[in-house]
């Protein structure tokens with residue numbers, strides 16, 4: 001059950017990587033554009049910070065670029081290709097050469113099947129974009145998960161295009177191995193109004209206890225003294 005961050009904002013990734021709960025990062029050309037940075041500077045900084053798995057999308061000359069990036073960023077790079085005939089050709093060549101590949105823009109089980117046959121490490125179904133088009137994204141996760149289970153396929157399902165916290169747990173429940181999410185969704189996973197309320201009460205009670213208790217004045221009651229006897233000093 002892995003959590004990836006879906007952003008190219010290095011500062012925001014590193015802040016959350018410190019929690020020890022982040023297993024990787026996914027980027028795409030739109031996220032890179034939004035960052036306003038050179039993609040390779042982003043990948044380099046993430047690699048230097050110890051992010052173990054970084055999806056880097058290739059657009060032109062996918063095989064050549066994939067080989068180059070995996071050489072430049074060994075161990076941490078996952079080459080991201082679209083689910084097209086060209087993309088899956090690149091997936092086959094790269095995965096045959098030991099490169100991790102994430103096939104992106106997956107919208108049904110048929111595309112996931114082809115990607116798995118091409119040796120993909122990950123397939124990325126886009127839940128939010130399916131929902132936007134009146135198709136239940138979580139159902140697509142479920143159907144890919146069932147096919148992979150029945151056929152004993154090792155390719156992992158990486159649920160993408162996540163728009164709310166609820167979808168994270170439901171994606172895992174429906175069989176996703178990885179969920180990639182924007183940082184604000186990751187932050188939202190901690191939150192529950194009853195946690196805040198409960199914490200407020202515990203904090204107030206803790207402070208009241210701290211101000212009441214005087215440790216140096218402590219004397220055990222006679223019933224405890226009688227039980228412990230001469231061993232009293234060892235406590």
Ligand code: E4P
Pocket residue numbers: 006026027028104124126128129160161162180
């Ligand atoms: C991740 O790999 C995808 O690129 C991303 O989740 C797409 O999300 P969006 O539909 O919110 O753009």
